[in-house]
Amino acid sequence: MIEVKHLSKRIGDVQALDDLSFKALNGQITGLLGPNGAGKTTCLRTLFGLLQPDDGVAEIDGIDVRKDPIAAKQQLGLFPDPFGLYERLTPREYISYFAELSGLSKAQAKDATERAIQMLKLDDIADRRCKGFSQGQRMKTALAQAIVHQPTNVILDEPTRGLDVMSTRLLRSNLQQLKEQGHCVLFSSHVMQEVAALCDQVIVMAKGKVVAVGSPEKLCEMAGETSLEEAFIKLIGSDEGIAA
Numbered sequence: 001m002i003e004v005k006h007l008s009k010r011i012g013d014v015q016a017l018d019d020l021s022f023k024a025l026n027g028q029i030t031g032l033l034g035p036n037g038a039g040k041t042t043c044l045r046t047l048f049g050l051l052q053p054d055d056g057v058a059e060i061d062g063i064d065v066r067k068d069p070i071a072a073k074q075q076l077g078l079f080p081d082p083f084g085l086y087e088r089l090t091p092r093e094y095i096s097y098f099a100e101l102s103g104l105s106k107a108q109a110k111d112a113t114e115r116a117i118q119m120l121k122l123d124d125i126a127d128r129r130c131k132g133f134s135q136g137q138r139m140k141t142a143l144a145q146a147i148v149h150q151p152t153n154v155i156l157d158e159p160t161r162g163l164d165v166m167s168t169r170l171l172r173s174n175l176q177q178l179k180e181q182g183h184c185v186l187f188s189s190h191v192m193q194e195v196a197a198l199c200d201q202v203i204v205m206a207k208g209k210v211v212a213v214g215s216p217e218k219l220c221e222m223a224g225e226t227s228l229e230e231a232f233i234k235l236i237g238s239d240e241g242i243a244a
């Protein structure tokens with residue numbers, strides 16, 4: 001489970017997070033939905049311990065990220081930009097490298113890597129260098145790296161950005177699989193269709209604050225609209241920075 005409580009973060013002149021609180025539960029896909037500049041990336045970076053909040057607490061399975069970053073990160077997988085893989089490594093080398101970075105021994109990392117390769121059906125490309133990989137192959141390698149240490153929680157910042165339709169579909173089905181296995185999946189997006197298709201719970205954010213929380217259906221009901229896009233615009237009071 002991921003929980004943020006009263007998070008605030010000022011960056012320069014901007015109040016990027018403003019008393020932000022929400023929970024993302026295990027066995028659910030939670031979407032952080034907000035227009036450009038809403039604070040989604042800042043929130044996810046804070047959860048991963050890459051940014052220190054000015055105020056408030058970020059917890060992974062009840063562990064305060066600021067107080068015990070190593071223990072928190074052991075229960076957290078971060079989906080990296082699939083376009084930034086190390087080209088000279090094979091997926092097996094790449095995944096195993098991150099498994100060891102997460103604290104596993106060499107032998108444990110080897111087993112964990114094999115398990116991730118099986119889960120994401122990477123066998124046929126596991127020993128080829130990443131250079132020249134298709135988008136789908138990159139995406140699967142990146143996701144395998146995020147889950148190799150079997151974290152309860154996985155966070156993804158705009159995971160489908162730049163992916164083609166096939167890779168996007170593949171990623172969606174992988175996220176569904178993680179949910180079915182009981183993981184807590186939290187991802188940021190401003191793509192309405194994606195959020196409507198995937199999420200059990202949507203946290204609508206604007207200007208660093210939570211504006212509304214609920215299932216896509218519930219948000220439509222709250223706003224008195226039939227489409228999530230219309231509901232979202234009504235809830236945040238603007239249509240700036242939204243993708244359909």
Ligand SMILES: Nc1ncnc2c1ncn2[C@@H]1O[C@H](COP(=O)(O)OP(=O)(O)OP(=O)(O)O)[C@@H](O)[C@H]1O
Pocket residue numbers: 011012014015016034035036037038039040041042043190
């Ligand atoms: N390093 C930085 N320097 C200056 N301002 C920043 C920095 N990082 C974030 N901000 C500001 O903080 C606010 C929140 O940014 P953030 O990237 O978290 O939004 P976002 O919801 O992820 O947006 P997007 O959908 O466009 O990626 C924005 O106004 C942004 O300009």
